[in-house]
Structure formats: structure tokens, C-alpha cells
Amino acid sequence: AQSVAQPEDQVNVAEGNPLTVKCTYSVSGNPYLFWYVQYPNRGLQFLLKYITGDNLVKGSYGFEAEFNKSQTSFHLKKPSALVSDSALYFCAVRHTSNTGKLIFGQGTTLQVKP
């Protein structure tokens, strides 16, 4: 069965410090991987995706993610956190056989303190 795990319910980081939000996945074959961010009472905003190619993908708002096939991980990173980055972050996976659905992790709350 396909699944996504975000092992941390909350990540706290000081403004200006680097941040990492962890994600591991379990899917047979080659996955499509995504990160989304959700602000309070809002929908999900697409940040970045990994389909194929370079293991380091760059996305919106200075975020990037590193795909590691051997560790089945897709961690979200940013070199310097902003207070405005505080939000709920979701990792998602879609199987390459197109069932359409995204499978989401449970979400990680990022708190950036000034």
C-alpha cells in the first residue's frame, strides 16, 4: 500500500536559520512527489514537485526538496526561514500509474520564531 509519513507534528526554528521538514514515502515503482503549504482557513498551495531527474528540486518562496531514492525520503528545506513561513506543510505522493489521487502525509506545523 502506498503511504506517506511526516514524522514530526511540529518543527520549531528561529528566523534566519535553515529549516527542514521531513517526509518519507512508501510506494512501489517510481513516485511523483509533492510539497504543499496550507495557511489557516485556506486551501493548499503547491510548492514543488519531483518527477524525475535532478534529486534537488527548487520551488516557490525559496523552498527546495531533496529526493533520496535509497532512503525513500523527500525532505523539504529552506536555507533561511522567515516568520511568514509559519504554516502547515504537507508532503504527498502519486503513483506513476495514473489513479489521479494524491496520498498525503499527516502534515507538519512549521513555527518560525522571530
Added chain:
Amino acid sequence: EAGVTQSPTHLIKTRGQQATLRCSPISGHTSVYWYQQALGLGLQFLLWYDEGEERNRGNFPPRFSGRQFPNYGSELNVNALELEDSALYLCASSPFQEQFFGPGTRLTVL
């Protein structure tokens, strides 16, 4: 480029009633997806429509249904509402790989 739009923003119903939620995809996107975000249950895939056809559905009872119109807009219907149907319902559209989400409809069942 206008994003995915959903209506209404909020919907309050009582148990046993029916709810209808609407979604307009990004122009040019033919696929529409519905997800339920319920407290404690995370984001769950509900339905996928493409070119007017239902392509896949998640593990939800048949009282969750929908359709896609010729203009690719979509409607989600929830019949015989139960208290646990209270959730944020998110619609997304997709050009191919990533899905772009609307702001959601907050359904409250009393």
C-alpha cells in the same frame, strides 16, 4: 491566471440533509479532484473527474457523489449528511502532474 474557485465558502446543514458543493477549475484544466480534510483524519481523496467521466473514487460511501459539466466545472453532492461529514472539502484541478487547490468549502453538519 485565475485559480480554482469553490462555492460556497461555508455551508451549514443538519443531519440527514443534502449538501451540494461546486468547483470551477483553472482554465484549460480538464481534470478535477475532490478531497476531504477532516479533523484528525487528514486529507483523504474522494473523487476524480476527467473529461466528464468519473475516473476514480476513494474509500467513501456512495452517498458521496458528483459530476463534471461540459465546461469542466464540478459538483460534489453529499446525501444523508452525518455529523462526521463535517470537514473542509477541497477541490483541485490539474494540467498533468501537480494539482492546484481551491480555497475549500467548510461544511458543518449539526
